[in-house]
Amino acid sequence: MRKFFFFLLAALLFPLQSVFSMSVAYVRPEENFDSEVLLRKFGQAPEGNVSFSEFVYNRMSDNTLPVSVYVHFAGMGKEIYQRYGHTGLVLEYESGERIFFDWGNFNANKPNFVNDFVHGRLLYSLSVHTIDFWESYLASEGRSSRFYKLRMSDSQKRDLQNFLFFNSRPENLNYYYDFFKDNCSTRVRDVLNRVYEGKLYDDFSTIPQGTLRRAVERAVRPLPAVEFIYNFGQGPSQDVPISYYDAMFLPGYLEAGLKKFAIAELVPLSEGERMMYDRVVEIFDFLSLSYFPRVPGCHANSLNPDEVGKRVPVGVIEDFKQGDYEVIYPESVVEGVNLPPAKMLIYVILAVLIAINFLSFALPDLAGRIFRALSLAAACFVEFAFGILSLALIYFSSFTRHSMVYFNFNLIFANPLMFVLAYYSFRYAFEEEYESKHLKAIALEVALCVIAVVSKLFYRQENLYLILAFGLYFLSLAGSVLCKNADYAIDLRRWLKKSAFRFG
Numbered sequence: 001m002r003k004f005f006f007f008l009l010a011a012l013l014f015p016l017q018s019v020f021s022m023s024v025a026y027v028r029p030e031e032n033f034d035s036e037v038l039l040r041k042f043g044q045a046p047e048g049n050v051s052f053s054e055f056v057y058n059r060m061s062d063n064t065l066p067v068s069v070y071v072h073f074a075g076m077g078k079e080i081y082q083r084y085g086h087t088g089l090v091l092e093y094e095s096g097e098r099i100f101f102d103w104g105n106f107n108a109n110k111p112n113f114v115n116d117f118v119h120g121r122l123l124y125s126l127s128v129h130t131i132d133f134w135e136s137y138l139a140s141e142g143r144s145s146r147f148y149k150l151r152m153s154d155s156q157k158r159d160l161q162n163f164l165f166f167n168s169r170p171e172n173l174n175y176y177y178d179f180f181k182d183n184c185s186t187r188v189r190d191v192l193n194r195v196y197e198g199k200l201y202d203d204f205s206t207i208p209q210g211t212l213r214r215a216v217e218r219a220v221r222p223l224p225a226v227e228f229i230y231n232f233g234q235g236p237s238q239d240v241p242i243s244y245y246d247a248m249f250l251p252g253y254l255e256a257g258l259k260k261f262a263i264a265e266l267v268p269l270s271e272g273e274r275m276m277y278d279r280v281v282e283i284f285d286f287l288s289l290s291y292f293p294r295v296p297g298c299h300a301n302s303l304n305p306d307e308v309g310k311r312v313p314v315g316v317i318e319d320f321k322q323g324d325y326e327v328i329y330p331e332s333v334v335e336g337v338n339l340p341p342a343k344m345l346i347y348v349i350l351a352v353l354i355a356i357n358f359l360s361f362a363l364p365d366l367a368g369r370i371f372r373a374l375s376l377a378a379a380c381f382v383e384f385a386f387g388i389l390s391l392a393l394i395y396f397s398s399f400t401r402h403s404m405v406y407f408n409f410n411l412i413f414a415n416p417l418m419f420v421l422a423y424y425s426f427r428y429a430f431e432e433e434y435e436s437k438h439l440k441a442i443a444l445e446v447a448l449c450v451i452a453v454v455s456k457l458f459y460r461q462e463n464l465y466l467i468l469a470f471g472l473y474f475l476s477l478a479g480s481v482l483c484k485n486a487d488y489a490i491d492l493r494r495w496l497k498k499s500a501f502r503f504g
Contacts, residue, residue: 065157066091068149071188072100072131073255075144080226082143084219085251087188090131090147091161100131101164104184106177120401124177124184128168148258149319156195163191180212180249180404189248196263196316200245204257207244212237212404213462215247224345233393235408236461262313350469353378357476361483372480376429379477380422387418409461412452413445413470421445435481442478446471 070090076083088102105127107113116122138145152160166172177183193200209215213234220227248254353375360372390411397405421441428438449471456464 064093065154066161067094068092069152069157069160070098070147070149071192071255071258072134073146073148073251074134074138075146077141077143080223083223084185085255087185087251087254088134089160089164089188089191091164098131100127100129100134101168102127102129102134102184103175103187118400120176120178122177123174125174126167126172126187146255147320148255148317150192151263151314151316151318152195160191160195163194183249185251185254186249189245189254192258199263200257200261203261204245204248205243209242209244209247209253211239211462212242212246213239215242215250215253219250219252228346229389231463232389232410232414232466233396233405233408235397235404235406236459237406238404239460239462258317259315261317262315265312265314346465346469350473353382353473354476357473357480360480373429375477375480376425379425380429382473383418383422383425386414387416387422390415390418407459409452409455409459410463410466412455413448413467417444439478439481442474442481445474446478449474 068091070092072088072090074086076085086102086104088100088104090098090100092098103124103126105125106122110116113122135145175182189200213231216230217227220230244253244257248257356371356375356378360368360375362368363371393405393408393411394416396402397408424434424438424441428434449467452467453464453471456467
């Protein structure tokens with residue numbers, strides 16, 4: 001019993017490393033090339049003082065305005081990093097040239113690339129090239145290509161172009177990639193929010209959109225193994241409520257949101273229409289017995305009725321050019337619908353493992369021994385696999401900049417003590433005298449699952465389904481050991497041997 005409480009205490013110490021990691025792990029300060037910082041810097045730059053890449057410089061002058069501005073979206077690819085699609089901005093000029101501004105570039109051949117990626121120090125950069133090159137690449141991979149033409153005034157086009165050229169300066173090209181806060185999609189979102197004077201944020205920051213965890217689950221839903229690892233690795237910071245504006249870190253959300261986004265435009269009143277908007281109000285003149293439009297603070301007759309209009313919402317998308325289009329995310333997410341994750345695979349696996357544990361003591365003789373061997377083999381695999389995952393989680397939360405894994409309370413029930421369980425399961429498969437130690441180790445794991453459930457009263461992390469899955473599985477594993485020599489199990493095996501296994 002003393003050893004049991006010692007191991008229980010040791011197991012509970014593992015989650016405390018998350019607190020330790022938060023106190024020593026590097027937290028990236030605000031960098032000069034962060035998206036919002038770059039936008040602020042540009043706002044302070046002298047007008048027209050732009051210096052951009054040689055590619056752009058050789059093809060147009062500073063005073064040339066694009067005739068059209070497009071947001072480009074690429075469909076999903078086969079690689080895991082392509083599962084979320086891609087986006088960028090396109091400036092189209094009267095000459096027919098279309099220049100693509102793409103913030104999604106990294107160099108996989110760069111020295112220490114893997115090390116930088118693992119530790120959250122991966123540099124991405126803005127690339128400027130013709131859209132024809134990018135479209136041919138997408139076509140070669142069988143990915144769709146979609147263009148949304150944006151409604152912009154000449155002043156908005158000039159402001160956008162000048163910022164893009166400013167961003168393409170050598171000192172502004174690179175930035176530290178952050179999947180949730182600074183990527184190709186958030187860069188486009190932030191630039192457009194500036195162009196539309198913050199209205200994009202105003203419209204979508206009030207729409208609840210679940211959590212970051214749920215947002216990503218929609219993209220990886222067709223990949224159950226990836227979804228499971230993602231859910232296991234993410235800490236409670238991923239379960240804080242977010243707005244739709246936050247969810248636009250994924251290109252699919254940005255695309256669906258732009259379809260709904262509208263700006264207010266002044267439209268002349270039709271004949272007989274008396275609807276006034278903004279600061280224009282109607283007053284009644286008792287002398288003329290008629291209504292006059294008036295701006296507060298001004299005399300009624302100082303406003304020309306013919307110049308009074310109403311402000312109506314007008315979509316920012318003027319035109320749409322599409323290739324083969326696949327719906328990455330349902331447009332209903334813009335309305336705040338928070339779809340539940342698909343976790344059927346883990347329940348199916350859980351049911352199979354529990355069934356194997358039951359059959360290991362219920363079936364007679366040879367069949368029972370076969371299922372007992374399968375049960376212990378499965379236990380070894382599960383315990384060893386989660387031991388490896390727990391080591392990875394401890395490393396990522398202690399020595400990297402991936403703050404989304406910090407304070408991960410999955411370490412309460414899935415920690416390096418899993419290796420002890422795997423060892424006892426392996427020894428018990430060949431030596432009966434390890435039955436007691438194997439059972440005590442399982443009891444420890446069940447106790448940790450109970451503690452994890454109780455501790456959820458004090459922290460927010462969407463991992464209850466994982467805790468319950470673990471708890472039920474190890475309960476069934478303990479039950480298969482405890483019931484092996486019970487009288488009712490012996491009677492069940494006798495009945496099965498006489499009835500179910502009688503042939504002829």
